Amino acid sequence: MSKMDPSRRRLLRGLSATLAPFILPCGALIPNLSLAAAPGRWQRMLILVELQGGNDGLNTLVPYRDDAYRALRPTLGLPVDQLVTITGEAALHSALTPLISTWEAGELAIVQGIGYERPNHSHFRSIEIWDAASGSDEVIPEGWVSRLFAAHHPPSGDADGVIFGRPVLGPLLPTATGDSQAPRRFVVMDSVKNFTRRGLALPANQATTAETPALQHLLTTQAIAGQVAQGVAEDLKKLEGNEALEKRLAAFPQHGFGKQCAELARLLAADSRIAVAKLSLGGFDTHVNQLGTHARLLGELASGLAALRTFAKEQGLWDRLVIASYSEFGRRAGENKSAGTDHGTAAPHFVLGGQIAGGVKGEAPSLTQLQAGDLIHTMPMQRYIGSLAKETWGLTETLPALDRYPPLRLIA
Numbered sequence: 001m002s003k004m005d006p007s008r009r010r011l012l013r014g015l016s017a018t019l020a021p022f023i024l025p026c027g028a029l030i031p032n033l034s035l036a037a038a039p040g041r042w043q044r045m046l047i048l049v050e051l052q053g054g055n056d057g058l059n060t061l062v063p064y065r066d067d068a069y070r071a072l073r074p075t076l077g078l079p080v081d082q083l084v085t086i087t088g089e090a091a092l093h094s095a096l097t098p099l100i101s102t103w104e105a106g107e108l109a110i111v112q113g114i115g116y117e118r119p120n121h122s123h124f125r126s127i128e129i130w131d132a133a134s135g136s137d138e139v140i141p142e143g144w145v146s147r148l149f150a151a152h153h154p155p156s157g158d159a160d161g162v163i164f165g166r167p168v169l170g171p172l173l174p175t176a177t178g179d180s181q182a183p184r185r186f187v188v189m190d191s192v193k194n195f196t197r198r199g200l201a202l203p204a205n206q207a208t209t210a211e212t213p214a215l216q217h218l219l220t221t222q223a224i225a226g227q228v229a230q231g232v233a234e235d236l237k238k239l240e241g242n243e244a245l246e247k248r249l250a251a252f253p254q255h256g257f258g259k260q261c262a263e264l265a266r267l268l269a270a271d272s273r274i275a276v277a278k279l280s281l282g283g284f285d286t287h288v289n290q291l292g293t294h295a296r297l298l299g300e301l302a303s304g305l306a307a308l309r310t311f312a313k314e315q316g317l318w319d320r321l322v323i324a325s326y327s328e329f330g331r332r333a334g335e336n337k338s339a340g341t342d343h344g345t346a347a348p349h350f351v352l353g354g355q356i357a358g359g360v361k362g363e364a365p366s367l368t369q370l371q372a373g374d375l376i377h378t379m380p381m382q383r384y385i386g387s388l389a390k391e392t393w394g395l396t397e398t399l400p401a402l403d404r405y406p407p408l409r410l411i412a
Contacts, residue, residue, distance in 0.1 A: 041394035042154045044320050047264070048145075048278045049350075051301070051327035052166060053285035054123070057347030057375075058333065059294055061110055061360075064091045068367035072334040076290060076341065086110075087360055095298035098306035099350075106358035107309075107318075108350060109410050113365045114384050115346035115377025119329065123285070123343075127328040131170040133385045133402060143173035145276055148389055148398055149184055157273025158231035161186045164260040165280035172278060187228050192266045196236060199229025235270035245269055248311065253303045257281045261304040265311045275393075284327065290340040301325075305352060312354075319354035322392045322411070326384075332373050346377035349384065357412040380405060 062078055063069050064085070070077045083091035084100055092099070102108040118136040120126045129136055133144035140147075146169075149160055161172050163186065172186040189195040202222045239245055252262035260279045267274065281301055286293050305323060312318040330347025346365050365375040386402030389395060391411040397403055 041392070042275055044322060044392050044394075045274060046276045046388060046392045047321060047323040048171060048276065049301070049305075049323060049325045050166070050170060050278065050280040051284050051297075051325055052127075052280050052282040053327070054126075054329045054331060054343055055284045055297075055325075055327045055347055056286060056290065056294060056331040056341050056344075058331070059290075060093055060096070060298065061112065061348040061364075062091045062093065063089060063364060063367065065089055066367055072367060074335070075339060076335040090360060090364070093295065093298050095295045096302045098299075098302040099352075102306070102309060102352055103358065107354060107356050108352050108358050109356050110348050110350055110360050111379060111384055111408065111410075112348045112360060112362040113346045113375070113378030114349055114362075114381055115329070115375075115379070116381045119345040119374065119377070121329065121343040123328055127170070130326055130328055130381060131173060133171075133382055133399070135401075141173070143169060143171040144385060144389075144399065144402075145171040146174050146184060146186070149275075151399070152393075152395065154275050154393070155273075157275065158235060159185045159187045159228045159272075159274050161276040161278065162264070162267065162274055163188045163278045164190075164263055165256065165278075166282060168280075170278060172276065185224050185228055187225070189263065192232065192236070192263050192270075195225075196229045196233045199225045200233060202226035202229070232267075232270070232272055235267075235272045239266070239270055248314075252307045252311075253300070255300045255304070257300045257304040258307060261308040265308060268312060268315060268317055286331070287336065287340040287342060288338040290335075305350075309352065321353045322356070322388065323350075323352040324388050325349045325351075330375065333367060333370055333375050334373060344374050345371075346375040346379075351388070351410050353411075355411050357409060361408055361410070383408065 058069065058073070059076065059078055062083055064078070064080060064083055065088070078093065082094045084094055084097055085091040086103060099108060116129060116136055120129065120136055128139075131143045132138070132140040134140040145161065154160065161184075163169060163172065167188045169186055169188070174184055174186065187195065202225050249262045249265060252258045252265065257279065264277055264279065281297060283293065283297050308323070309318060312321055326349055327347060329343055329345055331341035331344040333344065336342050363378040365378050367375075369376065382402050383405035386398055386405050387408040387410050389398040389402065390407050391409075
């Protein structure tokens with residue numbers, strides 16, 4: 001894997017925020033490039049949900065019968081009346097109650113103990129490792145979704161991917177901007193309507209050659225934004241005058257994450273052709289006074305996803321969605337002296353969808369065999385990501401680093 005100059009990598013990450021209303025392209029703009037699409041189930045949409053800051057897995061999927069849990073967390077250990085039991089050994093935080101109907105329907109899988117070898121406690125570095133699906137000793141400048149799409153060329157749609165919420169591409173971070181063989185269109189939206197309005201004011205097929213690579217990148221970004229906006233605008237015409245839909249979307253939870261889910265629901269209702277979406281929910285870096293903050297965040301996550309599930313089922317689209325959470329790391333096994341938890345390692349993650357084979361997957365990390373206070377992961381992060389890629393899109397091969405691991409059989 002070629003290495004990107006660190007200054008260029010910082011530029012790309014910074015531009016993802018600067019150009020948040022538009023997009024960061026992966027490759028030069030070649031609107032009618034003919035590429036053979038890899039066989040697969042590309043009609044499915046993978047929805048990645050970043051729990052930014054490092055979610056505390058032990059107070060999400062709680063080993064409530066393990067005495068070591070109470071010993072490690074004398075004040076943060078959740079009492080039974082704040083839990084929803086799902087197995088003989090594990091329970092969910094009660095703030096996740098909106099997801100219980102999904103669990104009972106067999107449409108929610110919980111994958112335990114996800115992490116990677118030689119874990120890193122830095123937010124910035126650990127999320128780079130997750131975004132690239134790399135080893136902790138590798139620096140791979142492209143996101144795993146971007147690399148996968150460059151290799152497999154999914155059929156062209158309105159956009160290759162959309163990002164709501166935190167304007168960071170993460171797994172969609174593009175490959176070298178000069179790669180004309182596999183242009184990717186990853187769109188950052190604050191809202192669907194605002195993006196479309198602004199994008200339609202931009203040239204959709206700008207072919208100007210700039211004097212510098214940086215300026216060329218900006219011109220290409222503008223051109224692709226205009227092109228994508230045109231496609232989305234055509235889709236939105238189907239929704240014009242649909243007051244019932246507007247009322248339905250307004251009924252989504254009104255917190256930030258709920259609004260992201262509502263914007264994604266608008267694209268679903270418009271039948272926009274998109275293979276991957278990224279949502280984000282921040283605030284999980286709970287070093288101090290964790291209990292209230294963590295309960296609120298889990299409640300926002302659960303209510304937003306529950307609303308999205310209900311809407312997708314109403315639209316007949318639930319079977320086409322695979323929703324998967326991820327976070328840069330979990331928290332330490334024991335609580336700290338500030339009624340919080342510090343940066344840790346392994347954590348569970350959720351996978352939801354109409355075709356998901358529900359249940360708890362994998363092995364819970366030991367609470368008595370720790371490594372310097374950290375949980376020892378039992379599920380390689382690369383196996384989790386590889387399973388999402390293979391099973392969502394029906395691929396026999398993804399990326400070499402992911403194909404070493406057998407799929408988890410997340411999809412029934």
